[in-house]
Amino acid sequence: MVFAGIGGPITSQATFQAGRTLPIQLELGSRPSGPVFQNGYPKVQAVDCATHDPVGPEAPADVQASVGGNGRLQLLWRTNAGWAGTCRSLILRFGLAGWTGADAVFTLRFV
Secondary structure, rough: OOOOOOOOOHOOOOEEOOOEEEEEEEEEEOOOOOOOOOOOOOOOEEEOOOOOOOOOOOOOOOEEEEOOOOOOOEEEOOOHHHHHHEEEEEEEEOOOOOOOOOOEEEEEEEE
């Protein structure tokens, strides 16, 4: 998956306070049509911090998303305070025209 740009604190750090809302900006290059995500996505999954292998089932992620006319996808990912001491992957599966079947996964450590 290639974005024209990625913004937010995930570009400069990999460890975050559990329970924080994380802003993520993804530059799609233009304003594609269709639903932002496929049904049931985004999801979150606990992963091993060293290997990033899944250690639990996928679950619905608490994410608000909007796409601006300039093709910038703004995400607000609400994390859970109970995630302290774990790593989680945010899994995005796009439903936008031309992006179906494309996944983006962001893995972060929570303290």
